[in-house]
Amino acid sequence: MRYSPTAAKARRGRTDLKRVRATTDAAIKADAARDADVAPLLDDEWFAKAQAVQPVPKVAISIRVDQDVLKFFRRIGTGYQTRMNAVLRAFMDRAKAESRDAR
Numbered sequence: 001m002r003y004s005p006t007a008a009k010a011r012r013g014r015t016d017l018k019r020v021r022a023t024t025d026a027a028i029k030a031d032a033a034r035d036a037d038v039a040p041l042l043d044d045e046w047f048a049k050a051q052a053v054q055p056v057p058k059v060a061i062s063i064r065v066d067q068d069v070l071k072f073f074r075r076i077g078t079g080y081q082t083r084m085n086a087v088l089r090a091f092m093d094r095a096k097a098e099s100r101d102a103r
Helices: 005-011 017-022 025-034 044-049 067-076 080-102
Strands: none
Touching: 067 080
């Protein structure tokens, strides 16, 4: 995309670029180490443990659910069907584990 000089200036954020440029790699690593939500470092050890997983294709169905259940999941936002699938999968996995334990 191309922007006029005025539009480009308006698109600039309020990031303190001087502070960002002055931040050392060591400080970034230290901040990342303290953050529980930071993604893992993708080093050789990570790649050695990684496994390629093929996504399971979804099947389109028609299902009847209570209105309040649908409203609840839709209220959470985009991806509500994926979350509903995750809840059903968790139920299925638990039921499978319980049936194995019963043997």
